[in-house]
Amino acid sequence: MEPAIEVTKLSFSYKDGTRALDRCSVTVERGTKVAILGPNGSGKSTLLLHFNGIHLVQQGTVRVLGKTVNQHNEQWLRSKVGLVFQDPDDQIFSGTVWEDVAFGPVNQGLRGEELEAKVRQALRFVNMEQYGHKVPYHLSYGQKKRVAIAGVLAMDPDIIVLDEPVAFLDPAGKRALFELLNRLNRQGKTIVTATHDVDLAARWADKVIILCRGRVLTQGEPALLTDKTIVQEAELELPTVTEIFAPFPDLCQPKTPVTVEEARSIIKQLL
Amino acid sequence: MEPAIEVTKLSFSYKDGTRALDRCSVTVERGTKVAILGPNGSGKSTLLLHFNGIHLVQQGTVRVLGKTVNQHNEQWLRSKVGLVFQDPDDQIFSGTVWEDVAFGPVNQGLRGEELEAKVRQALRFVNMEQYGHKVPYHLSYGQKKRVAIAGVLAMDPDIIVLDEPVAFLDPAGKRALFELLNRLNRQGKTIVTATHDVDLAARWADKVIILCRGRVLTQGEPALLTDKTIVQEAELELPTVTEIFAPFPDLCQPKTPVTVEEARSIIKQLL
């Protein structure tokens, strides 16, 4: 089976000449949870906008579910890859929650009963079913975020891409969001998030892709985040767990811990 | 010496009737680093806006540096308490970085040499000296954040209050920010930040104040964050370090670890 997303030597420059991506090659396997890491300005958002065909490929190729992305399969692509923007106020533009969630499916040509069902299902999935008639302005930030995700889910995409999803969420909001993303993942959806939260990536992702100044520095297991050279070059930081164990190289054999569970099991062995 | 900020039984309702604060009493000692924690909507921002006289006291009292806050000492108050907003775009509006940093001092009546000196000093402090002539709108997020802080520093406040300072910063930006805040603290400034990042509070603060639905749930040592009941009631989460050691109550004697250093010293003893 082809990977969900396969990017080969993708380069991209903005109109003002800024080179945002420089021969990036990344692969996202189907059904996985992938975190794209990198400091602000490393090209994360630009890369995400390629997955959905918002940025057209200038150089290199982007393949989604086995098809090479071009101008002619734009609409197909947008139904396969759902993009959740950073600021939900950019994404929720309709007057009511229901109408906003319906926007995508309506563009796909859904009407009547079928549309109703899709919207209801998406809202139920994000636990916002009773908010359909609400005006977006009155929702909390976390609720808006979930409505934005519902708007994408209603289009029934295979791949869901989120740009910096947790930046302004409080712990409860974060938990709800990740619970939601994991549920989606268990249903077979591929989830890609761009973030600069290493702890989150270490704890949650199956794979990390580290970007730095428009280039792919490295990609692979979350254990990559324990490599001090990589982390420093990408201007990131070590995950908290790794930081704790850094002065004890012996404990980091055979594997440096990155998650809370790994840390616990090392401590258990020590007792 | 009087505390930097002393709030007694402060209640506040918005015009639409929402009660944002309900008999809050908190104390911030001079020269300390204090983190105000709580989920979104717990009243953190409303409380901060009282420190600077933006919200006028409806019920209860707010004392800053020993003086009771009222309408007549507004301007004095604003020169003593500097407020850094969450989104630097809300705060920075001038045509150049220099002008923006000069805005506060100009409002205080400073002109000429004295003004120049203040602005230069503030910009140097945040490492943005060579950006004076730049258009702030085009700076990176981290740089904007620093300009916003410089704009407050130029007014030479004793107390610096920051609302959710790290929400959107990447690791390098966070490091730079905290290095900056610690430097200010060493110079004797009192630093108050509102946040929902427990790890940050555990690592950085001398004191934490936990708000929940407009009330002060508790305040004191960062060790309070290891109390599961409190953390749950405030819809927060345990600091990562505490979470790791949660299944090992024996290791948490005499003190549950909250910081990376504390965790390391426990592990050292185990070896």
Add this chain to the structure above:
Amino acid sequence: MQGIEDKPSAGIWIRGVDARVKMIAVVIFIINATTLQDKTLLLTTAFLLLGISLIAGISPVHLVKRLAVILPFGGVMVSVIPFVTPGEPVWTLQLGAFKLAVTKEGWEAAILPCLRMLTAFLGMAFLTSTTSLREMTHALNHLKFPKILILLIDFTVRYIAVVMDELNRMQTARKARGFKPGRGLWDRHTVKTIGSTLAMLFLRSYERAERVYLAMLSRGYTGRYKCCGHCHRIKKLDLSFGAAMITVSWAIKLVDMGGIQWSPLLK
């Protein structure tokens, strides 16, 4: 700015009436009322509308607040026209060397537009206090009002809330750094501060517009909006309400147009 999108609080029973019917009825009422010549009939219409509004549960305080918006214009007109219209003076005001006289013709000329203004105001107050803007734009859509304008109104209302929040936060941040507006336009610091604030707000809005557009594209937007709103059937109650309003309106209008000829018929 949250008031814009909120459901109106007033009009418990009347809110159920179809917005299309309400709109058409009120528009006819206003057009007819603003062309009435007879002051008694105008007053009758005004009281009728006031009555319906009060029955609908609109609070008098709310009406007075609304009235404050149009009073400046109306007030100036009423206080100017009677004095400047040439004619037979009925009342004079001596201000030092100046003598101001209210003329009979002027008074006549002022009172009619003002009564019309008041009547139309009550009609609009009835409509806007019992119908949310969303219901109105929805109704306009079904009434074949140009779609692009409806979309623009919906979009604008949605983002007025967002942009006003940004503006308010910016103004708070300015205040927090000790800004106090000066006394007048000659205060350079004040003008510069207001100018820069609005400039920044413009740039933020402009960029937001671009991001909103990208977010729409990513959900399959092709530049065309497809209708997804469902059309409620107009019920008998709606129709009878509309018919009653329109009949009353035309009845008053006809009496006004041919009042004199009607009176013998009634005998």
Add this chain to the structure above:
Amino acid sequence: MHIPDGFLDAKTWVSATVISTGALGYSIAKTREQLSDRQVPRLGVMAAFIFAAQMVNFPIAGGTSGHLLGAALATALLGPWSAVIVLATVLMIQCFVFQDGGLTALGANILNMGVVGVLVSAGLYGPLSRLVKGKTGVVLASFAASWASVMAAAFMTGAELALSGIPFAVVLPAMLGVHALIGIGEGVITAAVVLAVLNAGFSPNWLRKGDVCSE
């Protein structure tokens, strides 16, 4: 300057409505050419901005304060065709939500503040900012455009009232006099905003003159 219902007679408001409907239709066609599928999101958010800008209070003199009309500001930043639509949208919302401006007078209000205000602004802003180079030109052009747009709107209001048989001719000079002062406020603030926008590196592409801010 929002005319309420009741002051305009039928022939006046119907004609005003017809004219502004035509102008609005033409503007919509024009902006669709320029913005294509960006039209609705761009104009919608921009209308929200103009609405917010009109809410900002600025001191004029002696404790009085003013608000922007926004016609010249919208024109300078967005170009005339977008400006007509944006202002019409704002006026419609003001009419239907705040009852600011009458229903029958809506067409006239759009004509005065939207269409005529914008066309006068555009007629002055473009040529003036090309004639006088650099930032001085921009300040001069936006001040003149704003002042003239306020005067034009006031004149149109007066003319419509006079056409409706309201004996208004006598007060027209006084009304224009007052608005000549109000126009100064509009001009000063608009110039400050436009200058700051250009200083931030944004050049309104309806004029294609990026050279203004290249100093």
